[in-house]
Amino acid sequence: MRWEGNRESDNVEDRRGDGGGGGGGFIGGRGIGIGTIVIALVGGWVLGVNPLTILGLLSGGGQPAQVQQQGPAHAPPANDHMAKFVSTVLADTEDVWSGIFAKAGGRYQDPKLVLFSGATATACGTGQAAMGPFYCPGDQKVYIDLSFYQTLRDRLGAPGEFAQAYVIAHEVGHHVQNLMGISAKMDEMRNRVSQTQYNALSVRLELQADCFAGVWANHAQAQRQLIESGDIESAMNAAAKIGDDALQRSAGRAVVPDSFTHGTSAQRQHWFGTGYQTGSVKACDTFSAKQI
Numbered sequence: 001m002r003w004e005g006n007r008e009s010d011n012v013e014d015r016r017g018d019g020g021g022g023g024g025g026f027i028g029g030r031g032i033g034i035g036t037i038v039i040a041l042v043g044g045w046v047l048g049v050n051p052l053t054i055l056g057l058l059s060g061g062g063q064p065a066q067v068q069q070q071g072p073a074h075a076p077p078a079n080d081h082m083a084k085f086v087s088t089v090l091a092d093t094e095d096v097w098s099g100i101f102a103k104a105g106g107r108y109q110d111p112k113l114v115l116f117s118g119a120t121a122t123a124c125g126t127g128q129a130a131m132g133p134f135y136c137p138g139d140q141k142v143y144i145d146l147s148f149y150q151t152l153r154d155r156l157g158a159p160g161e162f163a164q165a166y167v168i169a170h171e172v173g174h175h176v177q178n179l180m181g182i183s184a185k186m187d188e189m190r191n192r193v194s195q196t197q198y199n200a201l202s203v204r205l206e207l208q209a210d211c212f213a214g215v216w217a218n219h220a221q222a223q224r225q226l227i228e229s230g231d232i233e234s235a236m237n238a239a240a241k242i243g244d245d246a247l248q249r250s251a252g253r254a255v256v257p258d259s260f261t262h263g264t265s266a267q268r269q270h271w272f273g274t275g276y277q278t279g280s281v282k283a284c285d286t287f288s289a290k291q292i
Contacts, residue, residue: 001160001161001162001228001231002224002226002228003088006224006226007088007092008084009091011110011112012086012114013113013114013115014073014075014076014077014083014115015114015115015116016076016115016116016117018120031124031136032135032206076115082146085161085164086113086115086144087113089168092216092226093169093172093216094110095223096215096216096220097172097176100215100281104281106179111135111140111142111172111175112140112141113168114141114143115146116143117147118145120143122136122139122141122143123136123138123139123141124136129147129148132148135174135175140175140178142175144168144171149164149167152164152241158242159234160234161234162231162234163238166217166272167238169213170212170213173213177205177209186205189201201287203244203262203263203267204292206262206263207263207286208271208287210275211272211283211286212281212284213275214274214276214284215276215278215281215284218275218276218277218279222279235272239265239269240265240266241265243262243266244263263292270292271284271286
């Protein structure tokens with residue numbers, strides 16, 4: 001992946017070493033994460049309407065909730081290679097989504113990305129490293145403990161920088177959903193459906209975020225030629241390794257489709273591929289798709 005020397009985002013907050021946050025886990029499972037690193041990961045959101053009827057929904061998305069922070073926010077050290085990588089990928093998502101929103105007549109609001117170690121306070125409750133990377137709609141921030149990348153490489157068998165970039169792009173995809181009003185609509189429906197329906201809609205949400213990650217990759221390649229040989233395969237491999245069926249098998253559990261919240265390996269690969277091949281937000285309408 002060709003990323004070195006490109007613009008870095010100013011929207012990265014380094015909380016590593018700050019001692020973590022208080023509280024007892026996510027409130028109502030309101031964080032949105034990339035994969036079930038723990039089977040009872042972050043929970044999901046539910047939706048009762050088609051979120052992509054028109055692309056003009058790209059304006060607005062609610063006000064971020066207030067959350068008490070420990071100490072002032074600060075940027076990561078300039079010589080931190082991994083933080084530089086994350087900052088550069090985030091900047092690229094900012095450039096891509098700002099352009100897409102502008103063409104649709106909307107305005108993109110950049111999310112913040114928080115680096116933390118172990119645990120940290122969020123507007124969704126206490127975030128834990130064991131949950132994997134996640135997005136909190138309440139404060140419009142992506143959270144990641146960079147040790148997840150070692151887990152992704154060594155335990156899940158998904159190495160490569162583009163696999164790491166896919167993780168960030170997926171979480172930014174959840175931010176896009178939040179700006180489009182999808183998260184708020186789903187939150188309204190949380191207690192109106194059965195657990196099985198809740199899980200099924202959560203899968204569609206996660207697959208849409210995978211598709212949005214593919215949309216980013218398409219535009220990033222067209223604009224900046226970031227992608228090298230093997231990069232897309234690396235992202236596809238990561239998508240496969242964090243499919244619900246693959247994670248349940250790797251944990252020695254029976255594969256139970258009704259319990260899926262993120263989608264199968266094949267589904268995650270398919271929707272990332274759809275976004276990458278088309279570069280179209282409208283093509284990512286997983287909620288209207290008869291088959292996912």
